[in-house]
Amino acid sequence: MRRMLLAVVPAFAILACGGAKEDAAEGGAPEQGEAPAGATKVAEGGASIGGTVKFTGTAPANPKIDMNEEAACKAKHEGQATDPEFVVNDGNLANVFIYVKSGLPAGQTYTAPTSPVVLDQSGCLYKPRVFGVMTNQQIEIKNSDPVLHNIKAVPKENRGFNISQPTEGMKTMRTFAMREVVVPLECNVHSWMNAWVGVLDHPYFATSAPDGSFKISGLPAGTYEVEAWHEKLGTQTMQVTVAADEGKTQDITFAAK
Ligand SMILES: [Cu+2]
Incomplete structure (x- = not known):
């Protein structure tokens, strides 16, 4: 609050004593101050596309992970650790990234949320495994394990990175500037560690939850891919x-290969 006041006071000071030129320059400031709410505005009201991602057939068994050389990680797992390639609960599929690929109004730009998306490393697994961010939105990569992790991003469109996090509690902020679905993240120390991030220049994306549910909100009326x-x-x-403000149910079904 204090910061906001400090930011506002000089603007008023200039408006109060400045000439026409300064007035014109500062005139847009209050609107700009409201602009970050634009990202929030998008999420309020509007139409939504939501439903459940279903899985038919029998999912392959998830690969077992040998964590014998990382006792601290092994201790965070009950029994045998596995690589959660298929998270299926009662026929519903988690970790599916769903997004609007095309159809949004041309020329519209969207402001990234100021809050970061947190990517945790715990039990020598990435959490979440699949997630979305907006372009230039901060990703807070943190290490909750008392072991060395090395996070490597291997994008095609974006600039990659390779970060070493040797100690528990470390945090590193990173962003991606370009739209790209999806950017793989991997750990150079633990070959089984994989995560994927969908980077979009709009906020219309979701990842299916453990119960398969997902919802994309705040859409304008339209036809979308x-x-x-x-x-x-x-x-x-x-x-x-x-349609405007319609809550559309769109279930998605993946079948076992
Ligand atoms: Cu690792």
Whole structure:
């Protein structure tokens, strides 16, 4: 609050004593001050596309992970640790990234949230494994394990990075500037560690939860190309039309390969 006041006072001071030129220059300031709410505004009201990602067939068993050389990580798992490639609960599929691929109004720009997305490393696994961020939104990468992790991003469109986090509690902030679905993240120390981040220049994306549910909110009325991505099952696209403020149910089904 104090910071806001400090920022506002000089603007008023200039407005009070400045000439026409300064007035014109400062005239846009209050609106700009409101602009960050634009990102919030998008999420309020509007249409939504939501539903459940379903899985048919039998999912392959997730690979076992040998954590014998990382006792601290092994201790965080009950029994045998596995690589959660397929998270299926009652026929519902988690970790599917769903996003609006095309159809948004041309020329519209969106402001990234100021809050970061947190990518944790715990039990020598990434949490979350699949997630989305907006371009230039901060990703807070943290190490909750008392072991060395090395986070490597291997994008095609964006600039990659390679960060060493040798101690528990370390945090490193990173961003991606370009739209890219998806950017793989991996650990050079633990070959089984994988995560994927979808980077978009708009806020219309979601990742299916453990119960398969997802929801993309705040959409303007329109017809959209929606894509769903899974790390092992690939992508599928669908066309979804929503009226103003309509809550559209769009279930998605992936089948075992
Ligand atoms: Cu690691």
